[in-house]
Amino acid sequence: xxxxxxxxxxxxxxxxxxxxxxxxxTRAEFxxxxxxxxxxYTVPRNLDAVVASLDKQANRCVNGETIxxxxxxxxxxxxxxxxxxxxxxxxxxRAELTYRQxxxxxxxxxxxxxxxxxxxxxxxxxxxxxxxxxxxxxQDTLINAVKEWxxxxxxxxxxxxxK
Numbered sequence: 001x002x003x004x005x006x007x008x009x010x011x012x013x014x015x016x017x018x019x020x021x022x023x024x025x026t027r028a029e030f031x032x033x034x035x036x037x038x039x040x041y042t043v044p045r046n047l048d049a050v051v052a053s054l055d056k057q058a059n060r061c062v063n064g065e066t067i068x069x070x071x072x073x074x075x076x077x078x079x080x081x082x083x084x085x086x087x088x089x090x091x092x093x094r095a096e097l098t099y100r101q102x103x104x105x106x107x108x109x110x111x112x113x114x115x116x117x118x119x120x121x122x123x124x125x126x127x128x129x130x131x132x133x134x135x136x137x138x139q140d141t142l143i144n145a146v147k148e149w150x151x152x153x154x155x156x157x158x159x160x161x162x163k
Contacts, residue, residue: 023108027098030115031134039143040132043151047123050131051087051095053154054119054146058085061145061161062099080104082113083161093123097146117142121150 024030043050062085069078085099102113118134131150135143145160 057149061157095121
């Protein structure tokens with residue numbers, strides 16, 4: 001009878017560890033992951049303007065944290081979720097956007113949280129920028145918002161976030 005709980009525990013450990021291995025631990029792993037989709041488009045704006053719009057909207061619509069407390073009987077539980085979108089120039093003609101979400105209730109997340117979206121931005125001369133988005137499925141609202149922000153439509157959150 002003792003073998004059954006041990007077998008179940010061993011099986012569970014194998015299943016959980018295999019799940020943990022599938023989550024990208026770095027930005028490079030995320031962008032190269034076989035389940036990540038890639039979209040490329042060009043906007044008629046210079047790289048600095050695109051970076052400024054994306055950074056503005058990251059701070060306005062995305063970045064922040066939520067804290068929730070729940071009570072069940074006499075037990076109180078809580079969770080903290082953090083949302084962080086960063087935009088940084090990596091050279092004179094390139095920049096990167098990285099969006100991560102972390103939760104105090106999620107196992108197997110990489111340090112800094114799960115990757116939700118990454119974008120590589122590359123100047124195409126002085127007047128246009130190519131944007132390559134890397135994302136998972138069911139991210140349509142986020143993708144649309146980032147596209148609009150990169151085009152300079154940065155007066156609204158376009159359905160994503162909004163503090």
